Amino acid sequence: MSQVPHPEFAQITEDALTRMEDAPQARLQAVLAIIIRHLHDAIREARVTEFEWEEGIRFLTRTGQTCDTHRQEFILLSDVLGVSMLVDALNHTGADGISESTVFGPFYAGKQPTIALGSSILKRPEEADALSIHGRVRASDGTPISGALVEVWQTAPNGLYDVQDEDQPAGHLRGSFETDGNGTYAFQTVVPVSYAIPNDGPVGELLKALGRHPNRPAHVHFMITAPGYRRLVTHLFIDGDPYLKSDAVFGVKSSLIVTPQPTGSGCLSIGYDFILSAEDPVAGLHGSQ
Ligand code: BEZ
Numbered sequence: 001m002s003q004v005p006h007p008e009f010a011q012i013t014e015d016a017l018t019r020m021e022d023a024p025q026a027r028l029q030a031v032l033a034i035i036i037r038h039l040h041d042a043i044r045e046a047r048v049t050e051f052e053w054e055e056g057i058r059f060l061t062r063t064g065q066t067c068d069t070h071r072q073e074f075i076l077l078s079d080v081l082g083v084s085m086l087v088d089a090l091n092h093t094g095a096d097g098i099s100e101s102t103v104f105g106p107f108y109a110g111k112q113p114t115i116a117l118g119s120s121i122l123k124r125p126e127e128a129d130a131l132s133i134h135g136r137v138r139a140s141d142g143t144p145i146s147g148a149l150v151e152v153w154q155t156a157p158n159g160l161y162d163v164q165d166e167d168q169p170a171g172h173l174r175g176s177f178e179t180d181g182n183g184t185y186a187f188q189t190v191v192p193v194s195y196a197i198p199n200d201g202p203v204g205e206l207l208k209a210l211g212r213h214p215n216r217p218a219h220v221h222f223m224i225t226a227p228g229y230r231r232l233v234t235h236l237f238i239d240g241d242p243y244l245k246s247d248a249v250f251g252v253k254s255s256l257i258v259t260p261q262p263t264g265s266g267c268l269s270i271g272y273d274f275i276l277s278a279e280d281p282v283a284g285l286h287g288s289q
């Protein structure tokens with residue numbers, strides 16, 4: 001690489017920005033202008049070589065080629081780079097006692113049939129229910145929210161979601177519930193385990209190259225929706241997990257860490273109330289969560 005860049009080195013950024021001045025979508029233009037400025041600055045600062053740039057393109061190409069109906073390598077990439085949680089932090093302040101949100105992840109598999117409150121989300125008998133999770137969905141003023149849809153999903157004890165494991169029946173360890181008149185939700189499940197995010201693709205190669213592990217602390221996913229309230233996408237994490245401080249996707253917030261309590265019957269129980277934020281009508285119009 002020559003030490004002295006071409007004289008047009010600085011001008012290229014200005015040209016790329018002015019070229020889209022007439023873009024019909026103002027927001028698209030504004031966001032892309034910021035991205036182009038930062039991307040050009042990053043390339044200047046790192047003095048990226050042609051070979052390195054081609055390597056980057058090859059990596060992104062493999063990332064796209066790894067995606068299919070059940071595998072979303074771009075979500076994983078966003079997650080391990082901390083971008084997903086940065087977007088989350090920007091859009092959810094955690095104010096007013098509203099329950100905190102976290103990363104959505106790539107393993108939501110669509111709405112499951114609604115089952116009765118208190119039911120098990122296990123679809124095969126060889127694993128035993130060992131954990132009961134229950135609580136109420138409420139507004140910030142304490143009012144119970146009845147008819148809220150509570151969707152949950154988690155891995156099996158082998159650390160795999162049903163969609164990753166042909167030995168699991170479809171819908172295993174997934175459930176949808178509607179809260180009752182007191183805002184109550186409740187279900188039975190297995191105790192979640194820590195597990196490795198998919199690391200046999202480009203994102204796994206990247207983690208390895210960066211000397212990072214691929215593990216997430218044990219958790220159960222929740223997505224809670226109710227008319228007039230902002231959708232809540234979150235997890236409950238289990239206290240004591242060795243990966244709470246080094247979650248591969250930066251998703252842990254202390255308010256989401258719970259300690260299961262022993263019950264008389266030898267099972268464990270978690271009680272947790274979710275507080276939803278009233279929907280911002282303007283944000284709602286723009287398709288915000
Ligand atoms: C998950 O918890 O399901 C997950 C989140 C981010 C990346 C991979 C998996």
Ligand code: FE
Nearest residue numbers: 105107219221
């Ligand atoms: Fe998960």
